[in-house]
Amino acid sequence: MSKATPVYLEVGVKRVFASALDWPGWTRSGKNEKAALEELAVYTSRYGAVLKRAGIAFPATADFEIAERVKGNATTDFGAPAMPARSDSRPLTAADGKRLAELLSAAWKTFDEVVAEAPAELRKGPRGGGRDRDQIREHVEGAELAYAGKVGLRLHEPDRQALLETLGRPSKGGPLKPNGWNARYAARRLAWHALDHAWEIEDRSE
Template structure:
């Protein structure tokens, strides 16, 4: 057993399992089984570390399967099987300290920077498509990430100003809304009675989606 284990939670669907590391939002990979998900998580550790370049965050290196400790399992749903982590985890309900808030904001900024680097590297280059010609082009992928983040922002209880929809404004509003949620400025239940996302779930879902598409762009550049 590792002296400094990394806590992992498994979200288990019918056909797909996600391995999720709550302490490192965005480090989350899937596979057809629990073992495959854990191995995929480990395989992507160097890429996750690279994504944190310039953030000042120190990610552990030289990891092996023995360093991953499964702390819990939750049952997934159709979204899990479709290919996105969807289920809340026990740590998601924990209160967030001011230090943790700052950490989350730095990590989100790092994931956005990684996505921007990937998108800039792909500009003017061909991108491989699937065997049947599927796959978004770069412009559509960038737009998709932005549209998804607007939906995530709404789930947290925030909204964009009507006069601005650019990336920098959206990201600024997301960070401000995250802080407001952590500090109790946003009710946990929306005006129509629906539960809002917790700050921890918001951060890990946003970071996962951003990095997942950053890595997709990198892998599809010809």
């Protein structure tokens, strides 16, 4: 019998995010808890394909177990997962850090490959909105630069290797800088952002 996949729910007023605790990037949202979990289940195979590209085994299933609920904030309602799980603050071993870096690398690999294969102009939304491919790439790179500051890195341009080394380093599990992010949450946020936009590009390339 397959083991249930532990998830945590970030519950805002207008939006709920469901995130698989052990799989950075496997995060989806909905208007309520049920919708968020249903959306997470829909993306099981899509997330599995990300790991398959990187040669990483993916034994998780869409049989979810709610391990935690945390209160969201304005960023949650705006459309980004903003709150770490309480269990994210447990100590990060060398093995944990290595796995975290591998999973984040897999998300970036998928994003880069999707960008390379996509047309420059993407299908617009019903109101004619939406960024094109290069604008999305620049947006993701800009976010990586901003997120780096949350883990104590002062970068003048995106540096994924520096991020991987920082997040993969063993730690006590707390924020990597005062009022910053811990490694597990940072990896989840970075992987989610890359994959969310990779999947957007794929969907708008069809």
